[in-house]
Amino acid sequence: MAFPSAPTALWSVSLLAVLFAAVAHSNVVYDDDPLQPVTTDETVSVGGTVTLTCRVAESDNSSLQWSNTAQQTLYFGAKRALRDHRIQLHRSTHTELSITIDDVQLSDEGEYTCSIFTMPVRTARATVTVLGVPGKPQILGFENPVPEGGKVTLTCTSTGSKPPARLRWYRGNQELEGRPNVVAPVPDDPTYNVSSELTLEVSRSDDKALITCAVDHPSLAPGDKRSEQALRVLYSPVVEIVPESDLPREGERFYLHCLGNSNPEPTTYVWKKKDGELPPLAKVDDAYLRFEMLNKSDNGVYLCQADNGIGHSQGEYTLLVQDPTAMSTSSGVDHAVIGGVVAVIVFILLCLLIVLGRYLIRHKGTYLTHEAKGSDDAPDADTAIINAEGGHSGAEDKKEYFI
Structure with a gap:
């Protein structure tokens, strides 16, 4: 076996010592060292563009280099080292090397290294954090209308967020408290699926009220992603009888209109006269009670009962027939x-x-x-x-x- 000569062995030992020293000093930052590269951490959303900048205060004509998370050289000075069309040179001078990465993916997250090949080699690291953009939320639980006084449970879900998104509930402009549920990411998928439940006891005033689920996430501006649904509440009628005019006069035509505020609309109307029968010339026309020719014998209290299948209610109106020469209140005032x-x-x-x-x-x-x-x-x-x-x-x- 041949052994290396003494000078060759000494040179090898010296080279190893230099490399060891270079590696040993690669993570040390000297604040007063003008050749020490400086970088900054960056945060970017999936699909966005990130710019990595490395600077030194002074230059000794040594080249700057960017390497990726796998320690593959991306750029050495102005020269491209890795064939990736997403990575482009932004600026290259003796004191700066900046590159951009387009269409960033979750796999691009990690530490990137900037090196300057002085003696010893100096390095700096920049951490790139990639945000997973959550999908538009989906609301479930609106399949069937809810009876007044009942409860409804709504579920809002959103996928693909990193870090986990927060879901917020609103009724109109009022924020409501939901029960969040975060699903842990599956292997090889760093994103999260999140959901939240909201239980409401509804009243008739909630009918057609907008319920909103909005996603709160660092990658989104407030209100960027939200879904809205209108509540459907079933409730019994509230009846009001509206006259054709405020001055029913003898000998004229006249009608009463029965209004039933309900959901769904009333399907049946029943007209009655309190303490008596309906006048012979009064005709029932569904929600209307029509008088062909008013007579003072028509005076009395009229009742209307409306039913929509959920419930029924009754309203009343007192009819007082005036003389033909009677003038309206507004005319009297004039x-x-x-x-x-x-x-x-x-x-x-x-x-x-x-x-x-x-x-x-x-x-x-x-x-x-x-x-x-x-x-x-x-x-x-x-x-x-x-x-x-x-x-x-x-x-x-x-x-x-x-x-």
Whole structure:
């Protein structure tokens, strides 16, 4: 057997020592080492794109390299090393090597290594976390309508989430508390199937109410994936009798309408008159009671019973037939307003007439007073007549004339 020479053996030992030192220092991060590569962990959803970036503060012209979870070289500098069309070069400089991975799958999750081939070799690791996107939730339990006061149990399921998704229940905008159930992943499948149950005691107000199951998961924006179903609640009628008009007048046609608020709609209606028989001219037409010609003998309390198979209920209406000349309440109000306006106008006119009359009487009294005063001041009968005729100035003229 041939043995290696002493210098060759020494060189081999030295090479092993260097490699051992390189491996020993590969996981050590030197914060003050400008050649130490720096990476960041990344999170991406299935089907998305992730960018892996490796940087150094300074460069000694050594090449940077990215390796995958199986330690296969992806890129050495700007050179592609692994034939995978999903992996592309994003940027390559002396201080940075960035690559992208498109259409990420769950199998791409793990630690990726960035290395710089200095002496010793320096490395940094980046953990890629892949989120499994949950499927659209499915709601079961709406197969049959629920009677009022009964209970219904709804089940919501979603598959393919990683980590396990949370399912939230809502009635309208109100969040409800469900019972979650997480199914562990099967071998070779890291995703989870999740489900949640919701039990409700329903009332008639819940009929047509929207029940929502929404998926809460880091890979989704709030409300991205949800399902809605409307509750169907069966309940007995609540009856109301609605008249054709608020002013039933004698001699006119008239009808009463029986409204049964229920689910399902009422199927039968029974009309009766309290304390008596229905009038001869009153005809039952399913939900309507029609009067061909109203008469005051039709006055009374009318009853309608509606039945929808779930239950029945009864409503009543008091009919009071008015005279043919009767006016509606709104017309009475209008006439009252018009009468009030007319009364105000008449009052104002009367006030004006009184004021005007008093003014005229006072003016005439003043005139008579001046006339009498002129007669009293005259020295004789002739002068008094002249003064009474308003002739003071004439008297003066006559006086001048006699002079």
